[in-house]
Amino acid sequence: MMKEVKQIKRKGRVKRIIFRITVVFFLLLIAGFVFLYYNLNRILTNALTKSFNSNIISDVYELKFDKLSVNFFAGNVSVYNVELNQLENSLSSYPYINSSLRLRTHKMILKNVQLSTLIKSNILKLDKIEIIEPEVEFNIQDKLPVFFPVKDTAGQSKKTNKRYIESFVLKEFDMVDASFHSDNQAKDREFNIRKLNFSIRDLLIDQEPGKDVISYKNVHISVGEFTGKIQKRALKYLTLKDLNINIDSLNVEQTPDTSIYHFADFSTGLKDLNIQTADSLFNITIQSFDLSYKDRSIKMNEIVYKPNVSQAKLQAAHKFQHTDFSGSAGSLNMAGVNFDSLIYKGKIFIDEIMLDKVSASIYKDMTKPVDTKKIPQYPGQSVNAIKSPLLIKQVKATNVTLVNKERKPDGNIATANLDRATLEVKNITTFSSNAELAIKANAYIENKARLNLSLGFNYRDPQFSFDGRIEKFNLPDLNKLISAYTPASINTGTVDEITFSGTAYRTNASGTMKFLYHDLDVDIDLEGKAKWKSSLLAFGANTIIPAANPPSADKPQRIVKFSAERDMNKAFINLIIKSALNGLKETLIMSKENKKEYREKKKELKKEKKEKKKQNKKGG
Numbered sequence: 001m002m003k004e005v006k007q008i009k010r011k012g013r014v015k016r017i018i019f020r021i022t023v024v025f026f027l028l029l030i031a032g033f034v035f036l037y038y039n040l041n042r043i044l045t046n047a048l049t050k051s052f053n054s055n056i057i058s059d060v061y062e063l064k065f066d067k068l069s070v071n072f073f074a075g076n077v078s079v080y081n082v083e084l085n086q087l088e089n090s091l092s093s094y095p096y097i098n099s100s101l102r103l104r105t106h107k108m109i110l111k112n113v114q115l116s117t118l119i120k121s122n123i124l125k126l127d128k129i130e131i132i133e134p135e136v137e138f139n140i141q142d143k144l145p146v147f148f149p150v151k152d153t154a155g156q157s158k159k160t161n162k163r164y165i166e167s168f169v170l171k172e173f174d175m176v177d178a179s180f181h182s183d184n185q186a187k188d189r190e191f192n193i194r195k196l197n198f199s200i201r202d203l204l205i206d207q208e209p210g211k212d213v214i215s216y217k218n219v220h221i222s223v224g225e226f227t228g229k230i231q232k233r234a235l236k237y238l239t240l241k242d243l244n245i246n247i248d249s250l251n252v253e254q255t256p257d258t259s260i261y262h263f264a265d266f267s268t269g270l271k272d273l274n275i276q277t278a279d280s281l282f283n284i285t286i287q288s289f290d291l292s293y294k295d296r297s298i299k300m301n302e303i304v305y306k307p308n309v310s311q312a313k314l315q316a317a318h319k320f321q322h323t324d325f326s327g328s329a330g331s332l333n334m335a336g337v338n339f340d341s342l343i344y345k346g347k348i349f350i351d352e353i354m355l356d357k358v359s360a361s362i363y364k365d366m367t368k369p370v371d372t373k374k375i376p377q378y379p380g381q382s383v384n385a386i387k388s389p390l391l392i393k394q395v396k397a398t399n400v401t402l403v404n405k406e407r408k409p410d411g412n413i414a415t416a417n418l419d420r421a422t423l424e425v426k427n428i429t430t431f432s433s434n435a436e437l438a439i440k441a442n443a444y445i446e447n448k449a450r451l452n453l454s455l456g457f458n459y460r461d462p463q464f465s466f467d468g469r470i471e472k473f474n475l476p477d478l479n480k481l482i483s484a485y486t487p488a489s490i491n492t493g494t495v496d497e498i499t500f501s502g503t504a505y506r507t508n509a510s511g512t513m514k515f516l517y518h519d520l521d522v523d524i525d526l527e528g529k530a531k532w533k534s535s536l537l538a539f540g541a542n543t544i545i546p547a548a549n550p551p552s553a554d555k556p557q558r559i560v561k562f563s564a565e566r567d568m569n570k571a572f573i574n575l576i577i578k579s580a581l582n583g584l585k586e587t588l589i590m591s592k593e594n595k596k597e598y599r600e601k602k603k604e605l606k607k608e609k610k611e612k613k614k615q616n617k618k619g620g
Helices: 002-053 115-121 311-316 339-345 379-384 475-485 531-544 572-588 592-619
Strands: 061-064 067-071 076-086 100-111 128-132 135-140 168-184 189-208 211-230 235-254 259-262 265-277 282-292 297-307 323-337 348-365 390-407 413-429 437-445 449-457 464-470 488-504 508-524 559-565
Touching (some): 002 067, 311 323, 559 592
Antiparallel strands (some): 061 076, 067 076, 076 100, 100 128, 100 135, 235 265, 265 282, 413 437, 437 449
């Protein structure tokens, strides 16, 4: 019995000894880990600092951080309160460096770091860098900014103990919710960005003699808000939201004076683009914008171009007659865009541009004098004057509405409307071509009279052809338009058909017109004159002007020739309108030449009727 008690006491004493030894061991182990952790942090801090200082970039920039922590099992290093700043005085001279950057962040995570390599060789090798909510500032002093030293060519190599970046590989780089500020003094631009997210996959940086080579498998950039201020340009302020940029297989080669880049695919999109012109007179907005390199397309929705001030203020800035334009489009899509030609050669090649739900407004103050020194070019010559090589195969616009307003010399406003219009333009090019710049338009005048117009502009010579047709409509439906430009109105009358065609040259135009109508009755109201005088003039007009064309079933149609002298200070559309009006006037009151031809037609018609009567008698 006594032996059993002694054995139990011995076993309890052994357990207590083992427990105490175990506790002491774990305490020593924990103390060792704590000692190793703090010493390793100190070692890693020194190693990370030495790694940066051993790079040639440290000649120009300094890296600061407060502390770091290590996750041994994951191989991750967290660095806190990081700052990268340009030195006030560079350690070596790099005269080609013309710009600088500054980066500050509360936390930067280095993932899957090869800790042994960093400690032994002061070389940082890792898989991923993640920067949390950084602040980045760029100060750009040149059109081609250079921020870091470039590895010298073999013949110009400087003696230095510092390394250039040679084949630095990084699987992932993420910048999360960054704020970004850029002051580009070379181009007088200043940008601010909020909620910038920047993601790179498979980054390779290599500094070769005379150039830096950078390649990425994939780059994704997203911007929450962007504001920009631009000086000495047509634009003054710019804001946008939700910008997204994706680039696949990007390769960049940069020297101090050249930047060359290639990529496999590129796409971008943004929302709520708002642009203010430099003079603050006009505002441009785009609800959404999407570009795809792979699909060769650009798509925009809800585009608006409108003035910020009244028409009177816009016109006050011009001494002579000036046309102001404003408008909007529900959508604008470009297909078959050759981005390679645009990026690498500055050539604009587009297969098709499509616009829908277009609303345009034109305003002109006719009380002002004409600028006699200004001679507008025809579209063929205007396109030829474009410096960039250009080929747009086709432009289509549907659901177009156009409002033309003119302040007449008497101060009254005249308005003309084109509704339900479609427009098709083909062969817009600066390349030598025998083909014409072709334009086809289909519209309703005052939503009543349907107009079809075809134009062909010569690229070599200042001339164009025109061919128009207006379908059947009631003339009184256009009284609002007619009375706005003339002292006349139509009591009754129906247009059966108007067709006209001709050729316009630099100073004049000529062609033929067929204007068929019936039951025409005109009323003339001369402002400031007695009513009886206006009535007398209207009576005279109705007496002279035929009430119908043809006048009767046994009379030939009046098909007339017309001519028009160009007002050299007005655009081509004025010559077309002038030609059409002269054709109408010739139909109503014919010139000697047209009267002569008409008499010949009447004789031929009489002769044909006599021949028919003879044939009918013989047949009877």
